[in-house]
Structure formats: structure tokens, C-alpha cells
Amino acid sequence: MIKLMIVEDEPLERLALRKMIHRLSYDMEVVEDARDGEEAIDKVKLLRPHILLMDIRMPEKNGLEAQEEIIRAFPNTKTIILTAYSDFNYAREAIQYGVVDYLLKPVPPQVLKTALDKAISSLHQDEIRDSRSTAIKPPELEENLIDAALNYIHHHIKTDITLADVAGHVHLNPQYFSRLFKSRTGATFTEYVSVQKISRAKDMLLATNMPIYRIAIDLGFSDAAYFSRVFFKYEQLTPLQFKKKAEGQGN
Structure with missing residues (x-):
């Protein structure tokens, strides 16, 4: 609909x-x-x-x-x-x-x-x-294109990366790329990028003393509040709660 x-x-x-x-x-x-x-x-x-x-x-x-x-x-x-x-x-x-x-x-x-x-x-x-x-892309080519897209995402995860950016990198129409990406990875583009960003954020929270807003900026989020909402969606904890819990388990 x-x-x-x-x-x-x-x-x-x-x-x-x-x-x-x-x-x-x-x-x-x-x-x-x-x-x-x-x-x-x-x-x-x-x-x-x-x-x-x-x-x-x-x-x-x-x-x-x-x-x-x-x-x-x-x-x-x-x-x-x-x-x-x-x-x-x-x-x-x-x-x-x-x-x-x-x-x-x-x-x-x-x-x-x-x-x-x-x-x-x-x-x-x-x-x-x-x-x-869709009809003119053989499976082998599709797999190579997705591999190239994933590699591009991982190298640009600290930027405000968009579906249009990645689709342009692999020379595909954005809407077609969006469907192909989900069929090959099992996740939407936004979900996949969010999970990768949150994974990187967890590493930064555990390995550094950077403030939350600085981590949000470094990972390309528009602001700390939006970063915290996305983090909570995937971890069921705020970034600060996650850091405190990890520090408590380490003691």
C-alpha cells in the first residue's frame, strides 16, 4: 500500500x-x-x-x-x-x-x-x-554487485551514506538496487547500514571515552538524539546504559 x-x-x-x-x-x-x-x-x-x-x-x-x-x-x-x-x-x-x-x-x-x-x-x-x-541482471553479476556494495558500505560507514550513493557506485537504479540488496542480504539497506553503524558504535563506546554526541557525529548521524533512538532500537539500551553495563561486567 x-x-x-x-x-x-x-x-x-x-x-x-x-x-x-x-x-x-x-x-x-x-x-x-x-x-x-x-x-x-x-x-x-x-x-x-x-x-x-x-x-x-x-x-x-x-x-x-x-x-x-x-x-x-x-x-x-x-x-x-x-x-x-x-x-x-x-x-x-x-x-x-x-x-x-x-x-x-x-x-x-x-x-x-x-x-x-x-x-x-x-x-x-x-x-x-x-x-x-531486473530481467537483465544474471545472478552472478548481481552477487558481484552486492559484494561491491557491501565493500563500499564498510569503507564509508562513518559517513552519512545513502542508498543513492551506493546504488550510484555500482551503477544501478536506486529502487532496483534496494530490492536486490534486500533479496541478497535479507535486510533493507537502511537496516543493514544501521546495524553496521551500531556495531561500530559499540566498539567505540567500549574502547574510547568519546562522548555520545561525538560518536554520533563520527558515524554520520544527524544528531545524538537520533543516534540514541537507533541504538536503542537494536540494543534495547541507550548508548550510555550499554557502556555502563559493559563496564559493570568488566569489574
Whole structure:
């Protein structure tokens, strides 16, 4: 099922968009909202929505700044920009960052429907293109490509490595590479990279006295809070709890 995320700092705007989408009767899941650009980036990594409805003017990080980061990591995400400002420069930047449509508030239901139809059509076109790509890769070549991808990941684990980076390194379409990676490793790209980063973080916690925020930065996380959430997801302990527990067992 197609997943959609609303990125908007105004609660009433978020509620109005949810109601409008519900009335349009799409077969899609509207996942948890994001209230600003920074939160959008974190939640896209966790929830992997296919479509974003994103405001431009938000605190912390605006919609176009967030889109620039999101499209690097998830190039097949379809973003529809919402704004109260009919500014040509914003529209030009939006096109540069690969948005599907640029809508002025207040958005009439039919205009939103046209934009959503365009995003869904683009998603389907991606699927058709990628299914054609799948048919021409023999198993031996696929295995070699995944080996090259894993080697690249291990050498760049301390950077903010993205699926698009690795797919580009092995010259594959990102969406096809994502499916191939999971079929060959048993994990999604994000899961695999997260596990490798957490493994490296555990070594750093045990072997050094580096503060948590410094380890987070060194491993390419956006901030210490996000690093701690990912660490807890895989270890059921915060980084500090893990370090204290290890030190207690060593005594």
C-alpha cells in the first residue's frame, strides 16, 4: 500500500489535509505527521513514505532544505510542495529538487487530487522501469554487485551514506538496487547500514571515552538524539546504559 506523510507545522492544516485525503478515497496509508523539516528527515528514514505533502515555510529547516536531503537518500520519494507564497524562486528550487508538484494554499480538493494522481502515476512508472531492469541482471553479476556494495558500505560507514550513493557506485537504479540488496542480504539497506553503524558504535563506546554526541557525529548521524533512538532500537539500551553495563561486567 502507498504510504503518505504530511509535513506541516500548523496542526489545523495537518488535520484539514488528512480529512481532504480521506474524502478523496485513496487506497493509501497516511502515516505519522512531521512538524518541521528536521523531523521529516528522521521520520522518512523510519517510516519510508512513498509520497510527501510538505509545506515550505517551517521552523528548524524549511521544506526545500528537507527535500534536498530526503531526495539524496530516497530518490524515488514523490514530494508535493505546499505553500502560501507564489514565489518563482521557490518554484524553481522545487523543480531542481525533483518535486512532483507545487501547490498554493489553500489547496482545493480537486487540485490536490490531480497532484496525488501525478505522484501515484510516477511511482507506477518507477515500478515498471525497475521490473524491466531486473530481467537483465544474471545472478552472478548481481552477487558481484552486492559484494561491491557491501565493500563500499564498510569503507564509508562513518559517513552519512545513502542508498543513492551506493546504488550510484555500482551503477544501478536506486529502487532496483534496494530490492536486490534486500533479496541478497535479507535486510533493507537502511537496516543493514544501521546495524553496521551500531556495531561500530559499540566498539567505540567500549574502547574510547568519546562522548555520545561525538560518536554520533563520527558515524554520520544527524544528531545524538537520533543516534540514541537507533541504538536503542537494536540494543534495547541507550548508548550510555550499554557502556555502563559493559563496564559493570568488566569489574
